[in-house]
Amino acid sequence: MFTLESLVANASLRLKVLLPGPEGAMDEPVAWVHNTELPDPSAYVRERELVLTNGLWAGQVSAARFVAGVRRARAAGIVFGLRAETPVTPPDLVDACRDAGLPLLEIAPEVPFTAISQAVSALYADQRRESLAGTVRRGDALATAISRGAGVSGVLAVLRRDHDLPLAVVDRMGRTLAAAGTELDDAQARTVAAGLARRPPALELDLGGVTAALFLVGAVGDVDAALVCLRPLSTLGAAEREALEQAGRFLSLEVAKQQAVQAIEMRFAGELLDMVLSGGTRAGEVAGRLRAFGVDPSEPLAVCALTFTDPHPATPPGPVGGRGEVASTGLAGEQGPVASTGLAEAVGDFFGGAGIPAVVIGGTHDVVVVFAWRDADSELPPLAQRLLAAVERRFPGRRAVAGLGGVAPYAARLRQPLLHAREACRVLRRSRTGPVVRSFAELGTHRLLLGLVDQETLHGFAHDLLTPLRDHDARRGGDLERTLRAFLDHDGHWADTAAALHVHVNTLRNRLTKVADLTGRDVGRTEDRVDMFLALAIDAMD
Structure with a gap:
């Protein structure tokens, strides 16, 4: 104009x-x-x-x-x-x-009036030429920044040379990848992530009293992040909008580049599990693969497996923008339903922030992390608790569990800790309540055995045994199931169970006699008592 x-x-x-x-x-x-x-x-x-x-x-x-x-x-x-x-x-x-x-x-x-029209046309032409030249110059600067590895921060720096705007880039996992001229707190970043999850994504949001314009950043058609300008859309001039949209396109290139790198690292890290589990000749390649991720194979190595216990719709994986440090933190890519929730990224961020060299591999049912560990074995559970706390902050309302497999003295001894960690994680995943961190050694033998049996068969067994008790309690307002649980919890001690239930021992005997009539199992027989114990344990599993 x-x-x-x-x-x-x-x-x-x-x-x-x-x-x-x-x-x-x-x-x-x-x-x-x-x-x-x-x-x-x-x-x-x-x-x-x-x-x-x-x-x-x-x-x-x-x-x-x-x-x-x-x-x-x-x-x-x-x-x-x-x-x-x-x-x-x-x-x-x-x-x-x-x-x-x-x-x-x-x-x-x-x-004549035409002289004014001609002068205005010339002004517009000059402005257009200047705008195009600015777009070309900015495009060259953006391309140079990305080609030299400046990443997301480099893109923002180029933008702010021409426009003094408060800017940030937030991915759909709620992480601030870079900021310039402002800082977003965690709540604001989560609000941006929620806006990106909408269909269609939000283009303007209220970030706690500050109106922000969102310019979408995507790779291969998906919205992976947003270039956030802490100004309302209506206050941005045409030149500012054009610059922000142009930067968003270059950020998409950066995301695509990083996703390609992540895909390579995903395959590279995923092969590590195959090497460890296969043993034989491939086991010799484990040390080299760990070194590639910055993990010393000659040092003690711990293994932890994590997953979510609650069913939850998988959300698309977050972007990789600004993740040039992947090799140093050891963050590998993701794959499968569990990995697609972003759990592997959260785990990688935790170990990277803690300065612990690690390889994180996202799988179909769990996320496995192999990391350097020189402290005492007793310090592993507290570390796992801190890790789960970090995951819960990233995924409010989700319940995550971690299985610990112990510490291998060096890379060639990783197979057993890996198997133990994944088995402990699998057992915890099927439990709706109870501890969220357990080592393989801490799990009861019956839990490990139940984890090896077909789940449909197990639940059918528990259903057949417990349904008569529940039907009776529902019709009569009874407490047979609660009485059975209390009896088993008190290791079959009659007096202790009666005291816990606040009933006479004779009442307890009458109730357990009724349990035997309905189920065909007598609590006085060890074999029948084991059946009842297992049925209740299975009922507590997913």
């Missing part, structure tokens, strides 16, 4: 300012010029257009009526063209413009 001041500065137009209008009006942007002699041009003049007129309407309406129409159209001002019949601008027009607060300019008779 141009301004009235820029037109006046063009000496060839020979414009004279009769009324500058309100303060700053001469410097306000003007949309275009409009030549009219209509008595009421308000229906045809667009907002912020400059009205050019010779006053041929004067025989039909007063100057005040004409100016009122121009004012209703919210025009930028009036240029009155002098001619032989009107060698000076009519005083009533001057008075009407003064009363309306409208800028009024005068153009000499020798200068």
Whole structure:
């Protein structure tokens, strides 16, 4: 756009300012010029257009009526063209413009209105050329920043050379990948992630009293992140929007590049499990693969397996933007339903932040992490608790569990800790309650055995045994199931069980006799008592 001041500065137009209008009006942007002699041009003049007129309407309406129409159209001002019949601008027009607060300019008779149109066209052409040149320069700078590995931060730095805007890049996992001119807190970042999860994604959000515009960043059609500008969309100029949209496209290239790297690392890390589990000749490759991820294979190595216990719709994996440090932290890619929730990324971020060299591998049912460990074995459970706390902060409302497999003295001894960690994790995953961190050694033998049996068969067994008790309790308002649980919890001690239930021992005997009648299992027989114990244990599993 141009301004009235820029037109006046063009000496060839020979414009004279009769009324500058309100303060700053001469410097306000003007949309275009409009030549009219209509008595009421308000229906045809667009907002912020400059009205050019010779006053041929004067025989039909007063100057005040004409100016009122121009004012209703919210025009930028009036240029009155002098001619032989009107060698000076009519005083009533001057008075009407003064009363309306409208800028009024005068153009000499020798200068046609087309000269103004041509000057405006030239201004627009110059501005367009300058804008295109700026876009090309900025594109070159963005491409250079990305090619040199500057990543997301480099893109923001290029943007802020031309536009002093508060900017941040947030991925759909709620992580701030980079920021410039502002800082987002965790709550604001989570709000952005929630906005990206909408369908369609949000383009403007309230971040705790601050309105922010979102420019979407994606790779291969998905929305992976947002370039966040802490300004409302309505306050951003055309040049600013164009720059932000251009930066968003370059950020998409960065995300695509990082996702390609992550895909390679996913396969590279995933092969590590095969090497460890297969043994034989491939076991010799384990040490080299660990070194590639910055993990010393000659040092003690711990293994932990994690997963979510609750069913939850898988959310798309977060972007990899700004993850050039993957090799040093040992974060590998993700695959499968569990990995697609972003659990592997959360685990990788935890170990990277703790400065612990690690390899994180996302699988179909769990996420396995192999990491350097020089502390005592007793310190592993507290570490796992801190890890789960970090995961829960990333995924509020989700229940995660961790199985510990112990510590291998060096890489060649990793197979057993790996198997133990995954088995402990599998057992914990099937439990709706109870501890969230357990080592293989801490799990009861019966839990490990149950984990090896087909789940449909197990639940069928538990259902058949417990249903008669539950039906009886539902019909009679009884406590047979609760009584059985209490008896087994108290290791079959009659007096202790009766005291815990606040009933007489004879009442307890009558209830357990009824249990035997309904189930065909007598709590006095070890074999039957084991069946009842297992049925209740299975019932507590998913």
